[in-house]
Amino acid sequence: MCFLCFVVNFLKMKTKKVAIIGASGYSGEELVRLLLQHPHAELTAVTSRQYAGQTLARIFPRFASHPKSKALQFTEPKAGLLARQADVVFLALPHGVAAEYAVPLLEAGCAVIDLSADFRLRSAEIYKDFYAHDHPAPDLLKKAVYGLPEIYRDQIKKAKLIASPGCYPTSILLPTIPLLKAGLVKAGGIIADSLSGVSGAGRKAEVDYLFCECNESVRPYGVPKHRHLSEIEEQLSLAAGSKVILQFTPHLIPVNRGILTTLYLAPSGKSVAEEQIAACYRKAYGTEPFVRLLDGKNLPDTKNVVGTNVIEIAWRLDPRTGRLIVMSAEDNLVKGAGGQAVQSLNLLSGWPETAGLI
Amino acid sequence: MCFLCFVVNFLKMKTKKVAIIGASGYSGEELVRLLLQHPHAELTAVTSRQYAGQTLARIFPRFASHPKSKALQFTEPKAGLLARQADVVFLALPHGVAAEYAVPLLEAGCAVIDLSADFRLRSAEIYKDFYAHDHPAPDLLKKAVYGLPEIYRDQIKKAKLIASPGCYPTSILLPTIPLLKAGLVKAGGIIADSLSGVSGAGRKAEVDYLFCECNESVRPYGVPKHRHLSEIEEQLSLAAGSKVILQFTPHLIPVNRGILTTLYLAPSGKSVAEEQIAACYRKAYGTEPFVRLLDGKNLPDTKNVVGTNVIEIAWRLDPRTGRLIVMSAEDNLVKGAGGQAVQSLNLLSGWPETAGLI
Amino acid sequence: MCFLCFVVNFLKMKTKKVAIIGASGYSGEELVRLLLQHPHAELTAVTSRQYAGQTLARIFPRFASHPKSKALQFTEPKAGLLARQADVVFLALPHGVAAEYAVPLLEAGCAVIDLSADFRLRSAEIYKDFYAHDHPAPDLLKKAVYGLPEIYRDQIKKAKLIASPGCYPTSILLPTIPLLKAGLVKAGGIIADSLSGVSGAGRKAEVDYLFCECNESVRPYGVPKHRHLSEIEEQLSLAAGSKVILQFTPHLIPVNRGILTTLYLAPSGKSVAEEQIAACYRKAYGTEPFVRLLDGKNLPDTKNVVGTNVIEIAWRLDPRTGRLIVMSAEDNLVKGAGGQAVQSLNLLSGWPETAGLI
């Protein structure tokens, strides 16, 4: 694109006002970072019960050099007020709280991008099974679009309510869905072994996540039935065309950011060749700006994706066991949370999908 | 010593029963570790409001292989009961709480080794100046012995109440006191720049000490008037024979354990030579089991002392500035807390000073 | 045992002289630490080409407080000399080099405990397949005992050449062998997903293991055919009574020490109950001093085993997938290297198996 075309396009793009409810957690803070540097979005409100009345610059000194950081104050989260301040509202809230904001904001005409798990499932029954309480707004489940742009790009463009996927689901779904859709691997017996940085636990003042409890420590947790299984299995089942039951083991490792997932898959036929896998991934992601297919001897490494919206994927067919090993790496706070949400914002706003993300 | 003499001596040593009040913090846990492996002390009680009724093995799996860990249960801290269970009681409590246990325990005839700051000062006025409230038991201040064995060995042997020094004070006092006593450095203008691992902040569920807030972070804090200044200055003044005002800057760094202190001192005369410093330290510490004087090109490194009761000390005379730079490294939970307290236990019990510490 | 019996037993125990060839790597250094504090072993020689002529205190300041550290100098590794200095010689050498020392030392009458992979396989063919060169001393393969005390205790007691297992194999074999022997899990389809601290790579000056390349990084490596597979599969096959092919994925994570392994196993029958697994493990390891079977909600955490010779094991039957998930944690340099080697030393010397290890 010539520079002049770029300028003309740029001028035609309508700026949108955006707000973040729950901007004091790690995902919320990452959204702040991305939206402050976004060329078309204007951050007009950030809420935090804890920090209401204080400026962004005071609470997050890292943003203090941004011109807006001294003008922007945290406010109490009030849906009515936010609906007047913003066209699109991000919800970076604990699971179970998002629905009470989503309903009035949608009614007031805002688009809502929810980073919690509240709208990620289509089935209210499965929600209850995994979250142990009734869904607070079951009607909205059907209206919500699962915000994985590489899979649901067209639906996201037209959505009013986006359920942005979690960090573990993204790291598992993007490598697995194309293989299931192409019938290259069996839907049964899939294993996902995931390693997550500590920011995945949120900015919670709990002893388990103190520096001295995490540093020089590696540990599995939530074995064998982690809550995120529900959304992962629902999406895998849609891709496979049959019910998928997943074995999923999350581990906590001492890094701030990053998820590394190792997947164990069974090729569906005896004749699956390395080249078929490669072709399947090239077809699915060859032109995707945020999926990096590794070739040669390279294997994923979280340090190559931290701070970016990229997911790295590599695979190996093991001739000794017959299995297909697929490995992915992403930044849990970017492609696994805030970055992916901004990718959806770009799509539903008609902006370039990579705006503010590269 | 021949092996037979060793056995005879060993048999003559009277075992003592010891208890820990506040055994769930980092210092308390380190005391548990040291006392479980101690050849002469028998750990008979550990208290924790939070964990009362649960076994040591359950709360601290790292001790679960020790035969006592399943029998020993955390109890509520009750001075009367503990006085019947133990000859010596360690207090690993927050500052300001220790006094309420020390008084009844001493009255009941127990020896008390307090790891808090409550009895480290001789002056109730200075206590009030730094801790902003009246001292709860000012009479005990004069009876307490400052538990720095390399300086107060003889007093500790006869003490009933020992105020075990904090981690920062130990890292500053041991390198500085011999120089002040020998008159080799000036009492004025001393600067101590200290770097501490995160366990120094205790096992407190606060956002500031979460993994993601400490990892990849380095920061000063408590500038310029840190509470520990009071006990450091009192001890330095005693050594110098005149009032010492210290410049002290603590920093938090992302390691679990370890304190590295760099001291900036002014030689008192023009003629101070490297050899005078070396001789002063050799005289003070040449036979000390827990002070390692580094020679040659070696400089202190916390990784060489972590897990041990050793403090490393090195020094350099800078011909360009005329200053004496002294550096020390210690484990803040061992020589800076639990290990030093056990060293005092050994002294007041008539056991070898290194028992259970090497 | 009464104290007098202890003393009598202690006096009857014959001290042995031990030496370490290759004492400057991480495993060698850990052996030095363990042997310096061992009640019955006397460390008489440490070799290192790089540090020959320098004292232990100079090269490893952390040992400088030990009385022997200034007397003990690193020497050039010469088998003839070492055979006169020691009854038992540890080889902490790179793979492929150990054989040239083992042969003359054994001929000279020494016992040899080899920490490399050189004698861990029974088959010279499999060795060649995985290590890409002929085995230098194939006759010794049959004489060597695989030094996993919980499995080969009786053989180790009588052995002259012990092939001490690697860190990954230990973390996989101990949790899996009892289940295979009892026929509770299928021999086919086993997956081991392992996370290792960086010391597992050795003290090698390579860019890949620099602090900045490992910190804030998580990455798989050696996928899918890691060298250690050969010894793991041979041992698993012996336990199963049939050929086992293992899926093994090692990952590098930013901790100094520790291996966490997650195993995915298929129960062999439909009726396998939690209690059968528990009973199997209790029978195998209920009285083992260095195997800690976790119950209740506890899961393994490397921070609970680092610095000890303990391996933690926990398991979960997943009713949703039908799989058995087994997780283990160990210190790769202790139970995965030096500690396990000392455990073998204790066995072949007739000392208590836990001597110097608790």
Add this chain to the structure above:
Amino acid sequence: MCFLCFVVNFLKMKTKKVAIIGASGYSGEELVRLLLQHPHAELTAVTSRQYAGQTLARIFPRFASHPKSKALQFTEPKAGLLARQADVVFLALPHGVAAEYAVPLLEAGCAVIDLSADFRLRSAEIYKDFYAHDHPAPDLLKKAVYGLPEIYRDQIKKAKLIASPGCYPTSILLPTIPLLKAGLVKAGGIIADSLSGVSGAGRKAEVDYLFCECNESVRPYGVPKHRHLSEIEEQLSLAAGSKVILQFTPHLIPVNRGILTTLYLAPSGKSVAEEQIAACYRKAYGTEPFVRLLDGKNLPDTKNVVGTNVIEIAWRLDPRTGRLIVMSAEDNLVKGAGGQAVQSLNLLSGWPETAGLI
């Protein structure tokens, strides 16, 4: 500035071609990152003896999503060729090597921005004193401009050879120079105690910088005469108008990036008030885009500047000692290396000083 003015200005800006000699170290890699995202600079060549012939995408997977990363290959460093490929050449080379490239590049008409210490001193004698060999191109020393934009902005705009300051010097000079120029602090007796992340040591395959040697370790080094002292003292002396001798103690701490410096200064008169210091800093840096003056209770924290070109500065007057404590935090690879070099590139190119840096 209105958007249209922005576009017009943008179009008027002439793009420049830039090259990096030595792009495989940490500073070089950071320059690659900054220049790939720069709006006006076009990266046309990167050199590396080690990686010649390989693409940027292969060696640094983190850049693989950038469109240029597959086209741009590392080449052998040849000054003649580079002079034809670039208008401005960055030298990210070890000290002592830069001069041999600077001379031919300058003769060929390129501007040179050198990140080594080779041209930072004005005096060839001081160079020899600290670097122990004659300066290879003493004539250039007088032509070089010290690339600290906040101090030498006007000279940088017209310079052909820029000696970009090191990370320690930047962290010390920016907080100190305004105070010295204003006569608020004494030129004598200044102490700088600095803590640096490990990337400051470069991507060198040395045992000292292995993960396991740095993690859980804190240590001083280079005490008392570090090489960087020469450039710091020269610049401080210029600011003070008299010879300054600095006490400087660097420490290595386990973070990838970041320098935290604590400065101990003596106010020059009895009457120096907090407000005078504040006014001095406001005057010097109040409108500087990359200097963040902290107010209120905030103290510098490296995590707030990592990844940015910002230096944070805070200060405290200590009424007990009479000293002024000044603390600064910066990213050693950005404001301390690559970012500052790009800031100079912007200045000498007539671009906005913040281009590509915010």
